[in-house]
Amino acid sequence: MTASIITTDAQALAVADELAQHLRQDSALRDRERRLPHAELDHFVQSGLWGISVPKAFGGADVSNATLAKVVARIAQADASIGQIPQNHFYALEVLRVNGTPQQQQRLYAEVLAGQRFGNALAEIGTKNAHERTTRLSRDGDHYRIDGRKFYCTGALYAQRIPTLVIDEQGVSHLAFVPADTPGIKVIDDWSGFGQRTTGSGSVIFDNVFVRAEDVVPFQSAFERPTTVGPLAQILHAAIDTGIARAAFEDALHFVRSRSRPWIDSGLDKASDDPLTLKSFGHLAIRLHAAEALLERAGEILDAAQADSNAETLAAASIAVAEARAISTEISLAAGTSLFELAGSQATLAEHNLDRHWRNARVHTLHDPVRWKYHAIGNYYLNDEKPPRRGTI
Structure with a gap:
């Protein structure tokens, strides 16, 4: 898939308005019949809107947060589920901006501008509170392995990478940008919420999943x-x-x-x-x-x-x-x-x-x-x- 390159805030808003007109047409039907919006998401990504928060130094529009919020609101107005799907994509790009190395930023931002989309595997259920995590990151030579189970994984069902919140052997949290086709990953379409029905916010299981060291970005320090x-x-x-x-x-x-x-x-x-x-x-x-x-x-x-x-x-x-x-x-x-x-x-x-x-x-x-x-x-x-x-x- 290829994506257009948006260069200004005004262009981002204009593209969002045009896309919203298209997404609005069958939004009620998609919700009623729980039709997963694969084609609509492809159109969304091809519009270039998934790359609008990429910094200018890496080829993006680096739109203001006011513009980013307006874009998301306009898409959510047309189809609330589709409006939510890129939320954690933009979140992961912000983690990358504040904590990624220049090499990680260059590579991952380039993927986004080329049309890749990120999902998420952040939350878990069954823990003491909403912030406790049990998914583990363990050493495998110069790289890592991931084991655990996640839920509320909005967008993972549609993603090429799944940014995953993991805890290392010292108890420090990281965000691993794991390719979705890595062996050992199982994305389960088990979201049954009575609203936001097509967000794909189900489970992701990691069974001894290999992740390269260069795909792991510090997370905890973003809040320290x-x-x-x-x-x-x-x-x-x-x-x-x-x-x-x-x-x-x-x-x-x-x-x-x-x-x-x-x-x-x-x-x-x-x-x-x-x-x-x-x-x-x-x-x-x-x-x-x-x-x-x-x-x-x-x-x-x-x-x-x-x-x-x-x-x-x-x-x-x-x-x-x-x-x-x-x-x-x-x-x-x-x-x-x-x-x-x-x-x-x-x-x-x-x-x-x-x-x-x-x-x-x-x-x-x-x-x-x-x-x-x-x-x-x-x-x-x-x-x-x-x-x-x-x-x-």
Whole structure:
């Protein structure tokens, strides 16, 4: 596969808009029938959008984080599952940017610009908490072997490389960029979530999998010093939820304008003239616009932290992103629920599949609890307490 090379932020946004029009066409059908989007992902990669965060020194556009978030939001609006699939691809590229050697960066960035896509094998289930890992990296001469089992491996089903979070013999974590066709890897399509149904977020098993030393990048040190790896991951989640919210809002507008009937007590001929419906849409619109504005603001503050990473700029970026995550969680769930309240019973018919917006939001917003976002935000402003350095703030 080959990919186009995008060179500017404006071009990235224009390409995203064009691609979104294409992806939107059958998104409800793909969700309803759980049709895995292999062809659509090929189109997505060929557009060049998977390479837009590659630094200019390595041939990429190095778009701003505000632009990256807008691109993800626009794709997620068209198809929430497809919007989520590259999240860990961009996350891995950020780990590579802050911790990779120049040789690793040159080689892996070149693969991405040529059309390769990265998945992930980061999380595990059955551990004491969401951050504990048991997948092991052991020495094999000058190289390594990996053994373990992962879950929530979004994108691994479609990837050419699977960045895998592993623990070495000293208990230090690394990210191994493992080729997906390496013997001993088994990618299992066992994701059964009621939302985000085609993300491929199932299991990956590693059975004595060989990995070359040059494909292993330090991971733990990215959180032992001020880097933007954590907030970069989180702004992408906020972008996905913002896209879901926008999709639910637009579908609600369309349905009420074209199909809904006014409540009899309104005395009106059109549902779109109902004053209580107008109030509800106004409330949704304000929160949606606030989420979109906070997402862009978070991207700008994150850009500043990438340009000058220190404890203060990282804390400011983490909090700005947490604010965007909090409001995007709320509006995505609210828009998905209010759609039915405003559109009426017809909107629940299976042929419309409008419940996918709420299902997608409910599943994706569980990635990490929004209640802890509010705690971190309040603690930062009231007590000058910096948030923890990890990918879940």
